[in-house]
Amino acid sequence: MNQTKDNHFVTPAERRALDADNVPEFFMHFAIAGHELNLAWIDEILEARAWKIFDAAIHETDGFWDVVSHEDFVILCCRDSRIAELRAIKFIAMVESLSPGVVARAHDEKGNDALACTLLREKMKPEDRTDLSKWRWTVVPELQKTLIRYGCKVKEEIDGKSE
Numbered sequence: 001m002n003q004t005k006d007n008h009f010v011t012p013a014e015r016r017a018l019d020a021d022n023v024p025e026f027f028m029h030f031a032i033a034g035h036e037l038n039l040a041w042i043d044e045i046l047e048a049r050a051w052k053i054f055d056a057a058i059h060e061t062d063g064f065w066d067v068v069s070h071e072d073f074v075i076l077c078c079r080d081s082r083i084a085e086l087r088a089i090k091f092i093a094m095v096e097s098l099s100p101g102v103v104a105r106a107h108d109e110k111g112n113d114a115l116a117c118t119l120l121r122e123k124m125k126p127e128d129r130t131d132l133s134k135w136r137w138t139v140v141p142e143l144q145k146t147l148i149r150y151g152c153k154v155k156e157e158i159d160g161k162s163e
Contacts, residue, residue: 021052042054072106
């Protein structure tokens with residue numbers, strides 16, 4: 001998934017709706033402002049932890065899968081610590097049902113598979129993301145077990161080289 005943010009402006013009404021996780025209010029103000037769903041908006045919704053709005057964007061908007069491919073969605077769920085493990089598992093099961101085999105096929109822009117991307121999950125304040133000393137790695141064993149169940153392979157290291 002392209003990591004650059006598209007330019008957008010969050011109106012005060014949209015911010016209030018995001019903070020309240022109010023689906024009808026958010027999408028009403030979103031439409032009034034003439035906004036279209038893009039990666040920056042998905043990031044904005046995730047940052048607000050507006051899960052009802054996020055679910056509505058996935059299930060009730062026509063454009064979600066035009067913005068995020070199934071493969072990119074799997075990677076997002078695996079590496080983004082804003083998506084809690086149980087919610088990530090639910091999302092991954094949903095996208096696997098939409099596109100069987102997608103979990104095993106998903107790779108990020110650096111070639112990491114979904115299982116490897118679980119190692120990139122960190123818990124930190126947004127302002128601390130550039131300070132590596134403040135990174136706290138999360139453990140997501142149930143998510144990892146789910147990925148293996150859907151076909152991700154555990155890579156063993158031999159002499160410091162991955163196979």
